[in-house]
């Protein structure tokens with residue numbers, strides 16, 4: 001993903017018409033569009049190809065299965081036109097290796113969740129987040145997902161992965177995180193959903209976040 005605006009749109013609307021309208025309105029401000037279960041279950045995987053004409057698509061399926069099933073999911077998603085996939089790490093190194101291998105075959109990206117941004121994200125992830133971050137680096141992932149709601153954790157995780165891996169960071173706006181703070185803490189991109197797609201003017205909302213980050 002090319003870094004221009006440091007902003008990724010989380011497009012969690014559930015219908016095609018709204019998805020394409022919002023994506024069109026904000027495409028000049030975002031480096032990528034993250035698509036997950038809400039939209040794909042609503043409209044099918046075909047929406048990925050349509051959105052990919054506007055911006056690179058990150059498929060957020062938080063893949064968390066045995067290596068063979070992970071492989072099948074990654075192949076489907078990359079064949080559908082996604083530029084990157086998001087996977088969990090707690091399933092272990094062999095599962096992650098499987099995703100990285102497919103991504104290398106397709107020349108696509110893999111991001112691994114470390115600690116999640118919501119309050120419950122500390123319950124189980126906190127004790128293992130650093131270990132997962134180290135595994136992501138060892139496995140050759142493109143980057144990790146770390147919480148914008150806790151910039152200090154982004155700092156901790158950056159220390160572990162060094163400068164070679166990217167950090168993409170959700171939790172800005174609706175979840176209380178600040179885009180500028182988390183970029184200063186070491187994130188490469190913020191992932192923003194509701195503050196943009198629920199706004200009366202998604203383009204203005206996206207532009208404001210870009211201006212705040214001065215990326």
Ligand code: O7E
Nearest residue numbers: 010086116117145170171174175192193194
């Ligand atoms: O709170 P919003 O509306 O700005 O949306 C945030 C998006 O990031 C939403 O799609 C949610 O599923 C996702 N997300 C988190 O909010 N927290 C996490 O810890 C992880 C993710 C996520 O997308 O993980 C993969 C990047």
